Structure formats: structure tokens, C-alpha cells
Amino acid sequence: MAANRPTARPISPHLSVFKWRFTMAVSIIHRATGTALAFGGGVLFLWWLLAAASGPDAYAVFYSVARGPIGILVGVGLSWVFFQHLLSGLRHLYMDTGAGYGLAEARSSAVAVFAGAVLLTVLLWVAILSTKGL
Numbered sequence: 001m002a003a004n005r006p007t008a009r010p011i012s013p014h015l016s017v018f019k020w021r022f023t024m025a026v027s028i029i030h031r032a033t034g035t036a037l038a039f040g041g042g043v044l045f046l047w048w049l050l051a052a053a054s055g056p057d058a059y060a061v062f063y064s065v066a067r068g069p070i071g072i073l074v075g076v077g078l079s080w081v082f083f084q085h086l087l088s089g090l091r092h093l094y095m096d097t098g099a100g101y102g103l104a105e106a107r108s109s110a111v112a113v114f115a116g117a118v119l120l121t122v123l124l125w126v127a128i129l130s131t132k133g134l
Helices: 022-054 056-067 069-096 103-130
Strands: none
Touching: 022 056, 022 069, 022 103, 056 069, 069 103
């Protein structure tokens, strides 16, 4: 019977079989943002902690990089990653109740996660950059 199996089809479904949709993307990006928060945020936290413990000169270097263009770019990126992960987690929590599995509702909530993360990131950085502290 195995000899009659078509060879052009995959034996099990994988990413090349499925059409990319927002619901698939939000699930995959949720995992990626969790990893980025753990590693990226952890590295930055350790750098800040070591700079603070090493004295004023080391902290001044950290502070100047954090307030410079690269630091702001990394901050914006980490902010988006945080909001994306947060909103996606809330979406997953809502769907864990058994709600939101209809095709239209699942798609609209996935789109809302992406749009909400961008909107919250923009609002946060408008507030940060409009203060006199930066």
C-alpha cells in the first residue's frame, strides 16, 4: 500500500502547505517576541546592572548609548516587542476561554493585535520624546 502513495504531496502538513494568514503570523510572532524579550531585555538589563555596579564612568557610557539614536531604536523595538507579546498573550488568554474561534473574529483579533502594538508603541514614544528628559 505504501507504493501507491503519491510522492508530490508531503506526508504531514507543514508551512509550505498552509496559506499565510494573520492568525498564523500572530501565533508565530508571539513565540518570537517572548524569546526577544527574554534574551534582548535580559542582556540590556545585565549591561545596565553591570554599568551601575562598575561606577560612574561605566554608567555614563551606558547612559549615553541608551539616550543616543541606537538606544532609542533599540528602545522602540523592545517596546513594540513588549506590546506585541502582551496583546497577543491577552488574545490567547481570551481564546483559552473557548471564545474567538470563528474565522472572522479570529482574523480581526489577530489584525487588532498588530495594529494595537504599533499604536501603543507610537503613543509611548511620543510621550517619552515629548518630555524634557530625553
